[in-house]
Amino acid sequence: MNVHTSVVTSKPPFRAEHIGSLLRPPELMAERARFARGEIDQAALTAAEDTAIRGAIALQEQLGFKFVTDGEYRRRSYHSFFYGELGDLSIDTIGGTAAKGAEGGKGGRGAQPAAVIKSRVQWTHPINGPDVAFLKAHSDRLPKITIPGPCALHFRGGDAAVLASAYRDMEQFWSDTIEAFTKELRALAAAGCHYVQIDETAFAKFGDPDVQAALAARGDDWSKLIDTYIGVTNRVLRAAPPEMHIGMHLCRGNRGGHWHSEGSYEDVAERLFNALEIPFYFLEYDSPRAGNFTPLRFVPRHKMVVLGLVSTKVAELEDKSVLRGRLDEATKFVAVDRLAISPQCGFASVDTGNPVTPEAQRAKLELICDLAREVWGET
Numbered sequence: 001m002n003v004h005t006s007v008v009t010s011k012p013p014f015r016a017e018h019i020g021s022l023l024r025p026p027e028l029m030a031e032r033a034r035f036a037r038g039e040i041d042q043a044a045l046t047a048a049e050d051t052a053i054r055g056a057i058a059l060q061e062q063l064g065f066k067f068v069t070d071g072e073y074r075r076r077s078y079h080s081f082f083y084g085e086l087g088d089l090s091i092d093t094i095g096g097t098a099a100k101g102a103e104g105g106k107g108g109r110g111a112q113p114a115a116v117i118k119s120r121v122q123w124t125h126p127i128n129g130p131d132v133a134f135l136k137a138h139s140d141r142l143p144k145i146t147i148p149g150p151c152a153l154h155f156r157g158g159d160a161a162v163l164a165s166a167y168r169d170m171e172q173f174w175s176d177t178i179e180a181f182t183k184e185l186r187a188l189a190a191a192g193c194h195y196v197q198i199d200e201t202a203f204a205k206f207g208d209p210d211v212q213a214a215l216a217a218r219g220d221d222w223s224k225l226i227d228t229y230i231g232v233t234n235r236v237l238r239a240a241p242p243e244m245h246i247g248m249h250l251c252r253g254n255r256g257g258h259w260h261s262e263g264s265y266e267d268v269a270e271r272l273f274n275a276l277e278i279p280f281y282f283l284e285y286d287s288p289r290a291g292n293f294t295p296l297r298f299v300p301r302h303k304m305v306v307l308g309l310v311s312t313k314v315a316e317l318e319d320k321s322v323l324r325g326r327l328d329e330a331t332k333f334v335a336v337d338r339l340a341i342s343p344q345c346g347f348a349s350v351d352t353g354n355p356v357t358p359e360a361q362r363a364k365l366e367l368i369c370d371l372a373r374e375v376w377g378e379t
Contacts, residue, residue, distance in 0.1 A: 009378065012142070012195045012245040013280045013340050014066045016372035016379035017306050019249055020146035020197060021078060021346030022059075022071035023353045023361050028052040032076075032351070049074050050134070057139045059362065064369045064379045067142040067195060070131050071348075078199070078349045079113075079148045085127045086180050087166075088119035091153050115157030117166045121173065123180035126187040136192055145193050146346075149200030149248070150181045150236050151229040158218045174232055182239040189241035196246045197282065202229060203272050204250035204284060207263030207291070226268055230276045237277050249282035251308070251345045252289060264291025269298045280304040285326075286311040286344035296333035305334050308344030310368055315360040323371055336375070341368055 009015055024032075031048035034040045056071035075081035080092040092113045128145045135143035154162065154177075159170060167173045188196060203226070205211045212222045233248075240246060252263075265272065265283070273281070273296075281299075284290045285307050299305055307330055309323050323341070330339060347354055347361050356364075372379045 009066075009340075009376075012067070012144070013247055013282075013304055013306050014372075014379060015340045015376045016065060016369045017067075017282065017340055017342035018060075018065070018069075018365060018368065019282060019308070019312075019343055019346040020069045020072055020144065021348045022056050022069075022073075023347050023356070023358055024071070024073060024351050025052050025055065025358075028073060029351065053134065054138055057135070057141075059365075061139065061141060063362075063365050064373075065141065065365075066379060067144040068135055068139045069144050069146065070135060072146065072346070074131065076351045078146070078346070079152060082127060082148050083153055085125075086121050086123060088117075089121065089153060090116040090118075091148070091156055113156060115153050115161050117153065117157060117161050117164065119166050121153070121176040121180050123183040126191065127184055128193070129187050129191040132188060132191040132193040142195050143193055144195045144197060145188055146197045146199065146249075147181075147184070149198045149202075150177050150232055151200055151202055153177070155202040155205075155225075155229075158215075158220055160218060178232060178235050178239070181236045185236070185240045185244060185246075189244055194244050196244060197249055198233075198246060198278075199249045199251075200229070200233065201249075201251055203248075203268050203276075204252050204265065204290075205263075207265060207267040208252070209263070211263075223267075226271055227275075230271060234275075234277045246278065247280040247282060247306070248276070248278045249345070251284035263289070265295035266291065269295035273298045273303065274300060278303075280306065282306040282308060282342060284308045284344040286313070290344075293330045293333055296330060299334050299338075301335075301338070304338045304340065305330075306340040306342045308342050310341070310343045310364050312343045312345055312347045312354050312356065312361075312364070315356045317360065317363050318367060320367060320371055320374075323367075324375070327375060341371060341375075343368070 028048050031045055035045040052073050053070045057068050060068045072078060077092045083089045083091045132143050132145060162170060162173045206222050206226060215222045280303060283305060286309055296305060309326055310318050343364060369379045
């Protein structure tokens with residue numbers, strides 16, 4: 001593959017991407033533990049977060065990313081932070097208690113967290129607006145904000161969780177959810193954010209026979225759920241500010257090096273890439289669990305794909321020549337000028353992080369930027 005420079009990316013997605021979360025520095029984790037014990041106040045914790053985020057910004061700028069995230073350093077859990085701001089909603093429970101980082105280092109299928117819905121979904125204040133302001137105050141790069149998708153809560157609990165106490169009908173739940181996400185996206189735009197990544201991992205998990213069976217056991221037809229989730233997401237997208245660039249990240253679970261599902265995109269690809277009105281996708285492709293690239297044949301020519309070829313689950317650094325070979329393989333289905341590269345997921349979907357070191361994290365991010373320069377002549 002020769003260097004491809006005919007299309008320069010001045011707007012998202014960029015050739016070199018990452019999914020958002022970064023390993024928390026030990027100093028920040030220590031201060032968070034002190035806060036939990038009541039030894040420091042919120043102001044002291046916020047100061048520690050500010051210091052850590054400035055370090056995360058510096059890392060991204062040094063490596064050459066065209067955007068910056070805050071590493072999700074103010075969040076314990078990626079999903080629970082956001083949904084917790086929308087009501088008495090627990091999206092991240094296992095056995096009735098808040099899920100923690102997975103134990104045991106590498107590998108293995110982890111338990112799928114479940115949702116508990118004790119109130120209506122309601123947006124009452126900007127959730128990520130202050131994060132945008134901090135990024136804009138400390139970097140001239142484009143701020144990128146990551147939020148869960150509007151269907152994540154339902155996927156983890158189903159109709160039963162929705163109707164258990166908070167709601168009497170599903171349409172009200174979906175209406176509330178769409179309204180909440182619409183208000184947050186508009187608040188983000190008002191704060192100066194024009195780049196948002198929505199994580200809707202359900203679409204990647206629908207191809208797993210075990211997930212299909214679990215959904216059937218709770219009374220859900222997985223294929224009908226795809227249509228429902230596409231419809232809900234499209235309603236959010238159509239109401240979003242027109243100047244906002246919104247992409248969708250899909251993976252099969254990422255908690256302490258563990259995963260929640262496996263299976264190809266084949267069962268969902270045609271609808272995912274065509275019926276869903278998302279202009280670009282971040283797709284997990286770091287292991288055989290994601291299947292091969294043939295489902296990309298359904299991607300229309302006006303859409304882009306960010307290939308998640310680098311793993312955040314293991315410390316071993318990928319071979320650049322192997323990654324270039326995989327990019328070549330993907331171009332059989334999507335033209336190279338509509339591709340980009342990234343890790344398959346974040347480095348720390350929960351604050352305890354994945355089993356990789358800060359040095360390995362940096363090396364993997366640097367590899368992504370170096371490969372982007374070689375292939376496209378830019379990051």
